[in-house]
Amino acid sequence: MHRLDGLPDRVTVYEVGPRDGLQNEKAVVPVEVKAEFIDRLADAGHRVIEATSFVHPTWVPQLADSADLLARLERRPGVRYPVLVPNLRGLDRALDSGVEEIAVFASATESFANRNLNRGLDSQFEMFEPVVARALEHGLRVRAYVSMVFGDPWEGPTPVGQVVAVGRRLLDLGCHELSLGDTIGVGTPGHATALIEAFGTPERLAVHFHDTYGQALANTLAALRAGVSTIDASTGGIGGCPYAESATGNLATEDLVWMLRGLGIETGLDLDKLVATSVWLAERLGRPSPSRVVQALTPKD
Structure with a gap:
């Protein structure tokens, strides 16, 4: 363990495996497996687990069981279970399921906004404004995602100023x-x-x-040095984006925790339990975990 100057003492790992990790799996994962996955993540020490999404089933069939999943969860004290919602209908369904935290998903580029939301870069806010307003009225915490912040497969590099403009509009809506x-x-x-x-x-x-070019951990360290202390990650490194063909898996939670542990940064996560969970999930998905740490710490036959 060797600390570096200028880094936070503690980092919040925002676990996205159950939602972003599973959303584009071709074979439907049984709801019982999803519920156990989330429970295992909580047992490993996660305090924020993005559980599912209330998108229309035709968009993301894998998450069509969102209400059933939330009804099955044994919600632990001190653990947050946010969900993604695309519109007011999705918010209504989420509220009916007793959620306390939501996320909305925006784009930093015109092309991806058109393909993912069927809206333009500016008109996408017409979707988000009423969702965020109603969620805040109900006392919900609201997160905003903004995608394609570094580059877009149709437009190339994304201008920094354009990302900041979109992001600040989302924060100004009241997103936490x-x-x-x-x-x-x-x-x-x-x-x-x-x-x-x-x-x-x-x-x-x-x-x-995402670790498409092997830069996820290097970028994370840069973000920590710049003052960010909340890092999204997916147990086992599963996931990607069904709307961007070149996207690969998310930053693996285990790889992140290994690096943070070496830097003396507290996460509250049990690495052994995370690895065991990834091995367990990989068996159910029918393929090995792409996480380097999971591969390194899993006994070989």
Whole structure:
């Protein structure tokens, strides 16, 4: 364990495996498996677990069981179970399921807004404004994701100023936190630093890296140095984005925890339990975990 100057003492790991990790699995994962997955994550020490999404089933069939899943969960004291909602109908369904925290999903680029939301870069806010307003009226905590913050497969590099403009509009709506999403994994540490510094409010930011080019941990370290202390990650490194063909898996929670532990940064997570959970899930998905730490710590036959 060797600390570096300028890093936080503690990091919140925002676990996205049950939602972002599973959303584009081709074979439907049984709801019982999803519920056990979430319970195992809580047992490993997670205090924020994004459980599911209330999108229309035709968009993401894997998450069509969202209400059933939440009804099955044994919600633990001190653990937050946010859900993603795309619109007012999704929010109504989430409220009926007793959620206390939601997230909305925006785009930093025109092309992805059109493909993912069927809206333009500006008109997407017509979807979010009433959702955020009603959620706040009900006392819910609201997170905002903004995707394609470093690059877009149709437009190329995303201008920093454009990302900041979209992100600040979301924060001004009343969102408590903004997660910057490297949807296709093209970010590099210098770019990550420049983007975070351009916002000037790292305490309200989270980062969400994909490991397409092997940069997720390097980018995370840059974000920590820039003052961010909430990191999105997916147990086992599962997931990607069904709307961006070049996207690969999320930053693996185990890989993140290994690095943070080496830096002396507290997470409250039990690495052995996380690895065991990834091995358990990999058996049910029918393929090995892409996490390097899981591979390194799993006994070989």
